[in-house]
Amino acid sequence: MTLTRLRLLNFRNYESLDLSFDEGVNAVLGRNGSGKTNLAEAVHYLSLARSFRSSDDEPLIRHGCETAVLEAEISEGELRRTLEIEIGKGAKRVKLNGKPLRRLSELSRLVNVLLFCPSDVALFTGSPSERRNFLDVSLSKQSSDYFRLISRYGATLKERNALLKQAQPDLALLDVLTDQLIDLEEPLVSYRSLFLSNLESTLPGVLSRLRGEATGAELIYRPFVKPGDGFKERAKKAYEASKESDLLHRSTSVGVHREDFFFRFNGKDVATYGSQGENRMAALALKLSPYYLIEKEERKPICVLDDVTSELDAKKIENLLALLKDFHQTFLTTTDITIENATYIDVASNKATRRNEHGR
Numbered sequence: 001m002t003l004t005r006l007r008l009l010n011f012r013n014y015e016s017l018d019l020s021f022d023e024g025v026n027a028v029l030g031r032n033g034s035g036k037t038n039l040a041e042a043v044h045y046l047s048l049a050r051s052f053r054s055s056d057d058e059p060l061i062r063h064g065c066e067t068a069v070l071e072a073e074i075s076e077g078e079l080r081r082t083l084e085i086e087i088g089k090g091a092k093r094v095k096l097n098g099k100p101l102r103r104l105s106e107l108s109r110l111v112n113v114l115l116f117c118p119s120d121v122a123l124f125t126g127s128p129s130e131r132r133n134f135l136d137v138s139l140s141k142q143s144s145d146y147f148r149l150i151s152r153y154g155a156t157l158k159e160r161n162a163l164l165k166q167a168q169p170d171l172a173l174l175d176v177l178t179d180q181l182i183d184l185e186e187p188l189v190s191y192r193s194l195f196l197s198n199l200e201s202t203l204p205g206v207l208s209r210l211r212g213e214a215t216g217a218e219l220i221y222r223p224f225v226k227p228g229d230g231f232k233e234r235a236k237k238a239y240e241a242s243k244e245s246d247l248l249h250r251s252t253s254v255g256v257h258r259e260d261f262f263f264r265f266n267g268k269d270v271a272t273y274g275s276q277g278e279n280r281m282a283a284l285a286l287k288l289s290p291y292y293l294i295e296k297e298e299r300k301p302i303c304v305l306d307d308v309t310s311e312l313d314a315k316k317i318e319n320l321l322a323l324l325k326d327f328h329q330t331f332l333t334t335t336d337i338t339i340e341n342a343t344y345i346d347v348a349s350n351k352a353t354r355r356n357e358h359g360r
């Protein structure tokens with residue numbers, strides 16, 4: 001996919017912006033605080049209608065304004081799409097090719113964006129919810145079935161937790177909700193397990209290229225119960241075993257919402273034994289690897305890398321830029337580096353301007 005044009009109105013520090021982009025690397029250059037991440041955020045926002053650095057939309061609206069607007073043109077092979085998102089205080093409207101898009105969940109398949117941002121350094125050392133979020137976002141992009149299952153799982157879990165909070169929970173209803181969770185969990189666990197094992201086929205290659213030396217990379221999935229034959233029985237047992245404690249603590253303690261996965265970097269758990277640099281490389285490799293799982297050239301995602309170069313030495317930057325040659329289109333924010341054949345976007349004084357024609 002290619003983002004060919006982006007217009008912003010009153011988005012963060014941009015009163016009005018209109019830029020065209022090319023395939024290859026679009027280098028967003030500017031001083032700290034100039035608005036580079038804001039531009040990266042806008043590109044990523046197109047894929048989820050959600051910011052990667054703010055849980056609500058209001059900070060995205062320029063100070064003193066009522067609404068922010070993003071308009072984008074995206075091409076996917078011969079297909080051209082226009083997307084218009086209006087963010088108001090408390091509501092947003094999304095139009096695809098001029099018509100309202102009813103389900104925001106469709107966005108991530110229409111505009112697939114892979115993101116690496118500075119907080120990803122803590123992907124493995126931080127809370128498991130970040131890693132589950134990676135699984136849920138990645139899998140929802142690939143499969144509307146996964147999205148439907150995980151959404152229903154979330155709703156059913158909420159119901160079960162609400163029931164557990166009642167003074168006298170209806171135990172028959174508790175069993176019904178538990179069975180519903182298990183029915184959803186069986187395919188969810190299979191999806192997650194398959195995705196992580198597929199990723200393992202590309203991950204060591206990506207990590208080795210980023211580091212410039214052969215590096216082992218394994219992903220260890222910790223499902224709440226083992227997938228495969230007999231899943232339902234095993235899951236039932238797990239829920240049964242924790243029933244009393246769930247009733248006592250008024251919350252559901254087993255299920256896919258408690259799962260996790262680990263990254264073994266040269267055979268050792270990166271969160272426990274890895275340096276910060278190794279954690280950064282592991283996270284970057286993980287975030288980029290899904291690119292290689294998508295077969296159709298025109299479906300390949302747009303890549304957004306925010307501030308990734310500031311913490312890398314010159315050799316690692318060179319390795320990353322070599323890897324990015326595989327990628328269809330990348331947005332890379334940076335304060336200072338020179339990139340061969342890139343399109344440069346200069347950011348200063350609340351404006352972003354394109355410096356050159358592609359590669360010149």
Ligand SMILES: Nc1ncnc2c1ncn2[C@@H]1O[C@H](COP(=O)(O)OP(=O)(O)O)[C@@H](O)[C@H]1O
Pocket residue numbers: 011012013014030031032033034035036037038039058059060061062063
């Ligand atoms: N809603 C907003 N309205 C106006 N300015 C904003 C808004 N949100 C952030 N900013 C401004 O954007 C700038 C930060 O931009 P950012 O993209 O994070 O910079 P960087 O180039 O370092 O990545 C700050 O000056 C901040 O005041």
Ligand SMILES: [Mg+2]
Pocket residue numbers: 033036037038307
């Ligand atoms: Mg920034």
